[in-house]
Amino acid sequence: MRITDPHANASTPPRAVPDARGRALSSGGLVESMSAAPVISAPAAEPIFRARGLTKTYHMGEVDVHALRDVSLDLHRGEFVVILGPSGSGKSTLLNILGGLDVPTSGSVTFLDHDLSRNDPHELTRFRREHVGFVFQFYNLIPSLTARENVALVTDIAEHPMPAEEALALVGLAERLDSFPSQLSGGEQQRVAIARAVAKRPDVLLCDEPTGALDVETGILVLEAIEHVNRGLGATTVVITHNAAIAGLADRVLRMRSGTIAAEQRNARRLDPREMSW
Numbered sequence: 089m090r091i092t093d094p095h096a097n098a099s100t101p102p103r104a105v106p107d108a109r110g111r112a113l114s115s116g117g118l119v120e121s122m123s124a125a126p127v128i129s130a131p132a133a134e135p136i137f138r139a140r141g142l143t144k145t146y147h148m149g150e151v152d153v154h155a156l157r158d159v160s161l162d163l164h165r166g167e168f169v170v171i172l173g174p175s176g177s178g179k180s181t182l183l184n185i186l187g188g189l190d191v192p193t194s195g196s197v198t199f200l201d202h203d204l205s206r207n208d209p210h211e212l213t214r215f216r217r218e219h220v221g222f223v224f225q226f227y228n229l230i231p232s233l234t235a236r237e238n239v240a241l242v243t244d245i246a247e248h249p250m251p252a253e254e255a256l257a258l259v260g261l262a263e264r265l266d267s268f269p270s271q272l273s274g275g276e277q278q279r280v281a282i283a284r285a286v287a288k289r290p291d292v293l294l295c296d297e298p299t300g301a302l303d304v305e306t307g308i309l310v311l312e313a314i315e316h317v318n319r320g321l322g323a324t325t326v327v328i329t330h331n332a333a334i335a336g337l338a339d340r341v342l343r344m345r346s347g348t349i350a351a352e353q354r355n356a357r358r359l360d361p362r363e364m365s366w
């Protein structure tokens with residue numbers, strides 16, 4: 089997992105929803121890949137992300153590590169997608185490319201009119217600043233600032249932010265505005281990190297193992313906060329995890345194996361985090 093600081097960025101409010109074009113429905117349930125690189129797509133409207141034939145290869149001395157192999161994927165506005173897979177299957181690599189933190193070795197990926205496959209740092213920075221909120225396994229809060237001040241770091245420079253108090257209320261921390269990170273539990277700190285990610289009203293919320301460092305009960309509170317943000321703000325939400333129990337929360341579950349999307353599952357009903365057995 090590579091961690092950068094995507095939070096010191098400005099933002100704009102969500103874009104208008106693109107027109108629906110009545111895309112062909114794929115079948116429900118578990119869909120095993122039949123051929124190389126199927127396009128994994130939800131049925132609703134025009135996708136906001138389009139990835140085609142993504143590969144990512146790391147050269148480690150004599151060895152090539154193929155982190156992604158021919159991944160094609162569409163993501164739609166407001167979707168909640170969980171990407172499941174064992175460690176090393178390529179989840180973080182895919183999330184980082186979708187978030188403009190990294191670029192593919194080959195293939196194309198776009199977010200609306202942003203070309204995320206070109207290695208153009210200004211374009212990628214603009215994309216992250218305007219559209220993306222990140223949540224990582226470790227919260228990266230500034231210890232000397234209160235919860236409100238940690239969130240205000242983003243709201244002070246964003247174009248159309250929500251007040252820090254509103255963002256913290258969205259994740260159930262309205263009563264803890266003036267607490268310092270050391271006075272908060274791990275789950276509460278992660279909820280501050282979620283508030284910081286969403287305060288700029290991102291179109292996309294990308295979460296890399298957000299409950300990885302938390303116990304079950306605390307993890308449920310964090311997932312409730314993410315779910316609340318997904319429904320409340322309509323942010324397209326991608327959560328990557330190796331915890332299969334989280335799959336039930338999603339509209340769609342993508343299972344990664346050895347750098348490919350090996351299977352897709354569409355949930356008829358999204359579970360409430362409280363209904364999960366872990």
Ligand code: ADP
Pocket residue numbers: 089146148153154155173174175176177178179180181182
């Ligand atoms: P996951 O998130 O599913 O654990 P990753 O996307 O982090 O998987 O990694 C996929 C593969 O790519 C792994 O074999 C990992 O060791 C390798 N990898 C990831 N990042 C790098 C990097 N910066 N340099 C070299 N290899 C990397």
